[in-house]
Amino acid sequence: MVSKRKPPSSNGSAIVGAAKSPSDQPDILAAETETSYRQPQGDGGETHQTANAEVETLTTQQGIPISDDQNALRVGARGPSLLEDFHFREKIFHFDHERIPERVVHARGFGVHGYFELTKSLADVTRADLFQRVGEKTPAFVRFSTVAGSKGSFDLARDVRGFAVKLYTKEGNWDLVGNNIPVFFIQDAIKFPDLIHSVKAAPDRGFPQAQSAHDNFWDFASLSPESFHMIMWIMSDRAIPRSFRFMEGFGVHSFRFVNAKGKSTFVKFHWKPKLGLQSVLWNEAVKINGADPDFHRRDLWEAIKGGHFPEWEFGVQLFDDAFADRFEFDILDATKIIPEEQVPVQIVGRLVLDRTVDNFFAETEQVAFCTQNIVPGIDFSDDPLLQGRNFSYLDTQLKRLGSPNFTHIPVNAPRCPMAHFQQDGHMAMKNPKGRANYEPNSWGALGGPRENPERGFTSFPAEVAGPKARMRSESFADHYSQARQFFISQTPIERKHIGDALTFELSKCERPDIRARVVSHLLNIDVALARRVADGLRLELPEPAKAARPTRQDLPPSDPLSILKHPKSFAGRKLGLLVTDGADAKLVKALIEAVEKAGAVYEIVAPYIGGVVLDDGVMLAAAQKIDGGPSVLYDAVAIIASETGAADLAADATARDFASDAFAHCKFIGFTDAAMPLLEKAGVAEALDEGCLRLSSGKDAAAFIAACAELRYWPRELTVDLDA
């Protein structure tokens, strides 16, 4: 049928047994000529296509077999095309309509499948079916996302990450649509369009894209003091995660659990990554965006395809009305956390992501999360942000997916029995059989389906009363105390990063008055931070912003708020192994073994993608050519070079960047003595520190990988001063 390219002849992959020298490589030009595609020639009467009974026949959407998919129907070889060409018309028509509106927020995302497993029963506090039986697994679909950028933006924007989980429970779909940051910018949903308009591209120019470093965002934020707790989080390294796999997830709002007796308990939801927390540096993020804009999605895809299934613990903070009444802040205020020291997170389950999608559009693009999808045993709180979200999500699905039947799309369809009378509408796939489309009815033996007061969802009968008015509770008025608590919970390096990030972002604001207004809020959070940022901007310290409530100085630091105070490990991380011809084969092997033992992975980076011939004469295939595998893509690097190889690398600007960036980003660097000329030319040889380890034996290799468990050699940052 269709003319096919001939596959280029393979020159082997991985470690090839037989010795091969570069001169043994096939003649590339010859191979290209041999494999190049030949257009059908002739006068149009001949197609050069032959039927192949073994290959499935291509058809139109109507199922009509297609004879020629290369040429439209026309009069004569060089004549006009014909309107009756239904195959061409259908193909182009479909193509023209292949896009649906991207999400207005969280447009760029990546979804995968997995399951939730209950490890501790919550039957005493909730009747939700998925929390009853220990060991039971509930299928899940998770979509991670950035918020501000459009679908085609890059992964390493400084931004909040969406962490949306759809759980296909036996009693319907529960969507826990959370973020990787436990608080939000605003307290009332009515401000959401303004927040998002301010952070997204300006309406006149259509930029900046996927970033908050611009006047509009900081203008809005500095006029909205309630956003300053969240500002601390997004200026921290939480907003530039190394991987979706190394970030926490939070339900953000307070929800309710309701048990079989109708008793309500407040709950906040947490996801804690088994591999620990890790972020990149801002300078690294900027470079990753250029080197691999798909860094996060590729990372998740490769981890799952490689059988390293990412896992999170599922935790709940449970508290009652008495706690809610005595808590310093309002549990309905989404700009506040409840510190874990005050209400510990109980681990009751785990989430494992073990399957990539078959089709990005069908699943990741069409998945429709709705905060109002909850199941019996779970209920909303009166958090005004959550209440507004419950209205918004259904609305957005209709706009994006174009029909109230979006629940018929497999990724959105519940996996439990369904019985209802909603039918018809665009793209109805599953209209029920039978005569009745109303309830109650008396058709069939029992007449049904019918409501079920025992099994059915019932709202918790919370008492509410008050005047109808546009107002905000006084209990929401403290905007700085928890921002300060977050800041003082960070390590010195993390505090430096927050200061550097604020200075960077405000340096991108054209209006000095906006910069000053932001600093006036920082003065209410931490004077040293405000001063540092003001100095970085060469700005005279303004007066502190007028605060509705004075900042509490008595809130103690809370360790879980810091990334660097969490346990660290090299498991799930990636070593970049830069090798040259003639490099020490035994050392390379020892490093690979140590990496695998640590539960990590590696990538060979080399001057040629075809690989290098090590000192034992064996060719080692590369995963990246040096300019395609900069060190920003790796958690640690090892440079195993021969003398001539190192001399060649030293003359190559991308190899020098590989070493100098790894150094500047505080990565652990392993290197052979022979690699020194590269380190010299990269300007790091004189500054070598304890994060730079010489490698000459298998023992050194093991010690180096053990050291990599620290993930970064932070003392270096104070000497390099990268400013972010």
Ligand code: HDE
């Ligand atoms: Fe969303 N949000 N949001 N949001 N949100 C959407 O729904 C909205 C908020 C979150 O991977 C939209 O399907 C309002 C907080 C995630 O598909 C939209 C308000 C949190 C995702 C919407 C908020 C989130 C969305 C756009 C203020 C963290 C991506 C497309 C009241 C707890 C889900 C869509 C996915 C998506 C509205 C605030 C998380 C427009 C009105 C707070 C993870 O409905």
